[in-house]
Amino acid sequence: MKKVAFLTLGCKVNLYDTEAMQELFAQRGYDIVDFDSLADIYIINTCTVTNFGDKKSRQMIRRAKRQNPNAIVAATGCYAQVAPDTVANIEGINIVVGTKHRSQIVDIIEDYDDETKVLNAVTDIRHETEFEPLMISKLRDRTRAYVKIQEGCNRYCSYCIIPYARGPVRSRRPEQVVEEVERLAKNGFKEVVLTGIHVASYGLDLKCTNLIDIVKQVNKIDGIERIRFSSMEPTAVTDEFVSEMKKMPKICAHFPLSLQSGCDKTLKAMNRRYTANEYAHAVDRLRAAYPDVAITTDIIVGFPGETEEDFVESINFARRVGLSKIHVFPYSPKTGTPAAKMPNQVPPDVKNDRAARLIAVSDELNKAFTEKLKGRTMPVLFEIRNKDGYFEGHTENYIKVLVKTEDDLRNQILNVKIGEYCGDETVYGEL
Numbered sequence: 001m002k003k004v005a006f007l008t009l010g011c012k013v014n015l016y017d018t019e020a021m022q023e024l025f026a027q028r029g030y031d032i033v034d035f036d037s038l039a040d041i042y043i044i045n046t047c048t049v050t051n052f053g054d055k056k057s058r059q060m061i062r063r064a065k066r067q068n069p070n071a072i073v074a075a076t077g078c079y080a081q082v083a084p085d086t087v088a089n090i091e092g093i094n095i096v097v098g099t100k101h102r103s104q105i106v107d108i109i110e111d112y113d114d115e116t117k118v119l120n121a122v123t124d125i126r127h128e129t130e131f132e133p134l135m136i137s138k139l140r141d142r143t144r145a146y147v148k149i150q151e152g153c154n155r156y157c158s159y160c161i162i163p164y165a166r167g168p169v170r171s172r173r174p175e176q177v178v179e180e181v182e183r184l185a186k187n188g189f190k191e192v193v194l195t196g197i198h199v200a201s202y203g204l205d206l207k208c209t210n211l212i213d214i215v216k217q218v219n220k221i222d223g224i225e226r227i228r229f230s231s232m233e234p235t236a237v238t239d240e241f242v243s244e245m246k247k248m249p250k251i252c253a254h255f256p257l258s259l260q261s262g263c264d265k266t267l268k269a270m271n272r273r274y275t276a277n278e279y280a281h282a283v284d285r286l287r288a289a290y291p292d293v294a295i296t297t298d299i300i301v302g303f304p305g306e307t308e309e310d311f312v313e314s315i316n317f318a319r320r321v322g323l324s325k326i327h328v329f330p331y332s333p334k335t336g337t338p339a340a341k342m343p344n345q346v347p348p349d350v351k352n353d354r355a356a357r358l359i360a361v362s363d364e365l366n367k368a369f370t371e372k373l374k375g376r377t378m379p380v381l382f383e384i385r386n387k388d389g390y391f392e393g394h395t396e397n398y399i400k401v402l403v404k405t406e407d408d409l410r411n412q413i414l415n416v417k418i419g420e421y422c423g424d425e426t427v428y429g430e431l
């Protein structure tokens with residue numbers, strides 16, 4: 001039995017794509033092993049969101065070849081898609097695939113001829129119209145299943161390379177989404193996360209459906225008890241959206257709502273297509289429907305032209321709307337994007353200082369959010385036992401809860417009394 005090892009860099013969509021490719025290999029009789037193990041085939045699912053992602057992808061390709069010089073090393077994903085010639089010239093690479101043809105990955109590798117130094121199978125993604133038929137029925141070592149419902153993005157934010165790496169919006173057929181979620185439910189999963197590159201665009205290309213429609217169908221599936229979303233823009237959170245979500249009890253009171261900046265001047269330079277005030281209205285709509293809702297977000301600091309006053313405006317906005325968690329990213333110029341060529345690039349030391357200050361604000365907001373729930377009893381879906389002997393799980397509004405118990409609580413939803421905040425977005429709880 002041949003052994004194949006995978007390494008995933010980047011986002012949850014990449015993670016889904018890797019899981020789907022693993023299943024394809026398992027169905028052909030391959031043994032899936034850890035990336036640090038000796039394998040016959042190594043597949044690196046690359047990331048290109050930042051130049052650091054490119055560098056990490058190159059490092060992992062070289063590392064795979066060092067582990068077994070006789071192995072076939074393949075690169076898939078976004079970096080392979082946007083820079084196929086560069087990836088093809090990395091020492092040790094055998095096959096470059098990109099973000100298309102991954103459903104054929106096993107055939108591509110099995111047909112590889114050793115006399116071919118590098119097989120470059122990357123094709124133009126910019127005019128792709130079909131959702132690639134990747135799917136999963138099980139995941140290793142997790143109780144929360146990510147379900148990819150959408151691919152690609154039409155937004156072209158000035159800092160982002162992803163539309164060039166993933167192509168235009170393509171939505172998965174509703175019947176395919178339902179089929180996959182039903183299969184996951186039969187395999188014991190209670191929670192699904194509907195994910196994609198730009199989830200709010202779901203159905204834009206199909207004309208016959210939209211995000212609300214597909215959520216309604218997933219909500220009807222027996223066995224699924226929780227539904228979450230990956231990051232979406234505030235423009236998706238309309239009165240209709242919130243009203244329809246509130247009718248479905250499986251929807252979790254946790255919405256990752258992308259912000260990127262709380263300063264309108266910076267948002268305009270980013271080509272984000274909404275204002276801070278519009279974002280605040282989206283938060284207000286969610287809070288009116290879900291009093292304990294967790295609003296998590298991403299914020300980029302040090303975007304070209306961002307002054308200290310702009311940054312302070314962004315911090316003040318985050319405090320004013322009461323975000324529960326901020327994922328902080330110092331701006332990284334990405335070759336090929338308009339922002340990389342903008343004047344007034346912010347020095348690295350200033351970006352690092354702003355990132356540290358915003359992380360401190362995020363910690364402050366997260367502690368305040370969790371502490372207001374102390375003493376409440378809330379349902380928790382338990383996932384794993386950690387190295388300290390606590391069982392870990394999450395509330396519907398995505399607070400991590402630790403419970404000391406000898407019982408195996410994996411994949412059970414149990415009522416837990418929320419206790420003390422213990423840092424790092426986590427609280428203690430009691431059954």
